[in-house]
Amino acid sequence: MKILYFSPILWNDLKQRPQHLAEELSKNHEVYYIEPSVSYLNCLIRKSDLYKPNYFPIDHNLTVRRFSGKFRFPKSFEVLDILGLNTLYQERQIKQLSQECDIIWLGSPVYYALFRNTKDKVIVYDKMDDYAYLTRNPLLRRLIRKNEKQLIDRASLIFTTCHVFFEQLKEKNNSVFLIKNGVDSFNFKTNISNRKNSITSHIEELKNQGKTVFGYIGTIDHWFDFNAIEQIIRHNDKFDVVLIGKNNMPKLDQSNIYYFDPVKKEELACIVNRFDFCLYPFKKDDFLDTINPVKLYEYLSQNKKVIAVSSNETREFENHIKLYSDYRELNNILSDLENIPNPFADNLQAGIFTSENSWSVKAEKISRQLVDVFNSKLSNEK
Numbered sequence: 001m002k003i004l005y006f007s008p009i010l011w012n013d014l015k016q017r018p019q020h021l022a023e024e025l026s027k028n029h030e031v032y033y034i035e036p037s038v039s040y041l042n043c044l045i046r047k048s049d050l051y052k053p054n055y056f057p058i059d060h061n062l063t064v065r066r067f068s069g070k071f072r073f074p075k076s077f078e079v080l081d082i083l084g085l086n087t088l089y090q091e092r093q094i095k096q097l098s099q100e101c102d103i104i105w106l107g108s109p110v111y112y113a114l115f116r117n118t119k120d121k122v123i124v125y126d127k128m129d130d131y132a133y134l135t136r137n138p139l140l141r142r143l144i145r146k147n148e149k150q151l152i153d154r155a156s157l158i159f160t161t162c163h164v165f166f167e168q169l170k171e172k173n174n175s176v177f178l179i180k181n182g183v184d185s186f187n188f189k190t191n192i193s194n195r196k197n198s199i200t201s202h203i204e205e206l207k208n209q210g211k212t213v214f215g216y217i218g219t220i221d222h223w224f225d226f227n228a229i230e231q232i233i234r235h236n237d238k239f240d241v242v243l244i245g246k247n248n249m250p251k252l253d254q255s256n257i258y259y260f261d262p263v264k265k266e267e268l269a270c271i272v273n274r275f276d277f278c279l280y281p282f283k284k285d286d287f288l289d290t291i292n293p294v295k296l297y298e299y300l301s302q303n304k305k306v307i308a309v310s311s312n313e314t315r316e317f318e319n320h321i322k323l324y325s326d327y328r329e330l331n332n333i334l335s336d337l338e339n340i341p342n343p344f345a346d347n348l349q350a351g352i353f354t355s356e357n358s359w360s361v362k363a364e365k366i367s368r369q370l371v372d373v374f375n376s377k378l379s380n381e382k
Contacts, residue, residue, distance in 0.1 A: 001374055002030045004094075004101040008108040008131075010035045010050075011064045014219075014246070015265045016294065017128050017161070017181055018107050024363030026062035029370075032097060033058075035066035036108075037090070039074045067093040075110050076139035079146070087113045102374055106155075109148035110140075116150065122374055125155040127165050128181075130290045136222075156373050159366060161292040162313050175373070179366055183297035185358035188269050189351070195270040199260050203242060203274040211240045211256075212337070214307070215275035217268060218295050220247040223288075225309065228281040231327055233257060235334045241279070244271065272302045277337070280308035284325070289313065296321070297357050303350035305340050307333055320344070 003025060007018040011033055022033045038050040054066035072089045073081070081087070091114055098104065104115055105124045108131055115123060132144045152158065152169060158176045160166045166178045203213050214232055220243060232239050233256050240256040244263060251259055263271070272278060278299040282288055289312040296317055299306045306321035307330070308314045314323060320343035324330040333340070344350045355361075 001102040001370065002032070002100060003103040003105055003370075004032050004034065004097055005105040006034045006107055006111045008036060008110075010066075011058075014262050015184070017126075020182070020184065020359040021126075021363050021366065023058070023062065024360050025367060025370075026059070027363075028367055029061070029103075031062050032101070033062065033064045034094075035064060036110075037067045037069040037072075039069045039072050042074050043069070065097075076137050076143060078113060079139050079143045084113075090114055103370055106151065109144050109151050112147040112151040112154075116154075122156045122370075122377055123151075123154060124157045124159070124370070125151050126159045127169070128161045130287055133287050133290075156377070157369055159369075162290050164289045164312060177365075177369055179362055180292045180357075181294045181297060182357050182359040182362045183294070183301050183354055184265060185301075185354050185360065187266050188298055188301040188354060195267070197263070197267055197270070199242070199244065199263065199267075199271050200274050202258065203271070206240050206242075207274075207276070211238055212236070212276045213240050213242055213274070214277045214279050215242045215272065216244065216279040216281065216295075217272065217298070218245045218293075220245055220249055222249065223282050223285075224249065225281045225283045226252060227327070228279075228309070228330060229257065230254070231330055232279075232334065235331065239334075242275070268298065269302060272299060272304060275304060277340075278304045278306045280306065280314065282309050282311075284309060297354075300343050301350060301354040301357075303342050303344050303347055305342060 005022045007022070009016060009018055011019060022031050025031050035054065038048065040051040043049060043051040051069040053068040057063045067090060072086045078086050094114065103122045103124060105126065106112060107126050132141045135141055152172050155173060156175060158169055158173050159179045160169060160176060161179070161181055163178065166176060170176045206213050229241055229252065232241055233254055240258065242258045242260065244260045246262050247259060280293055280296060282291065288309065291311070292313045296306065296308065296314065300320055308321050308323055310323040310325045322333050322340055324333055344353065
């Protein structure tokens with residue numbers, strides 16, 4: 001089958017669910033990974049050239065494409081675009097590919113306007129986030145909500161990452177499947193990471209000074225709980241926190257909090273291995289229960305001790321990690337660190353966990369559903 005895979009992130013961004021699934025699906029299907037195009041107006045503001053079209057093959061079955069954004073407005077303006085001119089410009093660019101493909105995979109509701117009138121294709125919606133919550137742009141939020149409602153009604157298949165989404169959507173669509181996130185079993189093989197880099201050297205230097213190092217890997221934005229981080233460093237002056245990832249928030253001005261830019265996926269395991277404790281410190285709000293955190297799979301693959309905020313999704317790991325529901329419980333955990341065991345008895349068990357939760361296992365389940373719904377469509381057409 002040919003899959004037209006519209007992703008919400010660029011191929012060369014930090015490797016997440018979209019790139020992993022596209023890569024795994026391309027082992028058995030022809031996949032065109034479509035990067036989000038950026039309007040020329042946005043690029044002028046950001047001094048970027050992402051409005052330009054892009055094309056490069058990854059291998060014989062996987063190709064990355066980005067269509068031009070030169071003659072269109074930012075996506076958020078589509079709410080006001082009564083004539084649909086923005087959509088028309090994009091439709092013309094993707095017309096040939098969309099006609100040739102068997103499956104149209106939408107990794108975000110913003111793409112749905114391109115296929116609103118498409119009747120003869122299998123449309124898949126991969127709902128991996130609460131997209132409206134993630135943006136602070138009110139126009140884009142309106143567009144997402146409008147498109148998502150229509151997409152849920154139209155989709156031939158919907159995949160979700162968490163129980164909250166699954167329960168919400170199964171009442172609206174009969175073909176909803178829960179496919180949780182996974183771990184990169186190649187780059188996160190258990191205990192393989194003796195590699196060194198500037199961050200691992202920094203962590204080792206802190207530990208040589210007698211510091212206990214708490215680490216977090218991931219994006220830092222308005223959902224990140226800075227109060228939890230401050231509580232950690234206040235608890236003991238020997239506690240240091242290392243934060244690695246794209247930071248969209250003002251930095252905490254504390255001498256024992258260290259910020260580092262995102263690193264390549266192949267560098268992550270060796271960094272995680274240097275942490276004494278791995279953190280998942282998100283705010284307690286309605287958004288929290290919609291996150292099935294990839295970072296927990298990565299932490300656990302390395303058999304690392306984990307301290308995480310309690311949520312509907314993290315409670316499934318409660319036999320392997322330490323959970324807190326409030327700052328009092330976090331304080332109790334910090335007071336008893338020496339009694340926190342590793343998640344697994346040995347690295348063999350951690351390796352089994354990694355294998356069972358690999359992206360290849362997740363993609364295999366998805367592929368079976370894609371083939372079934374496509375074959376069913378062909379049978380109905382005969």
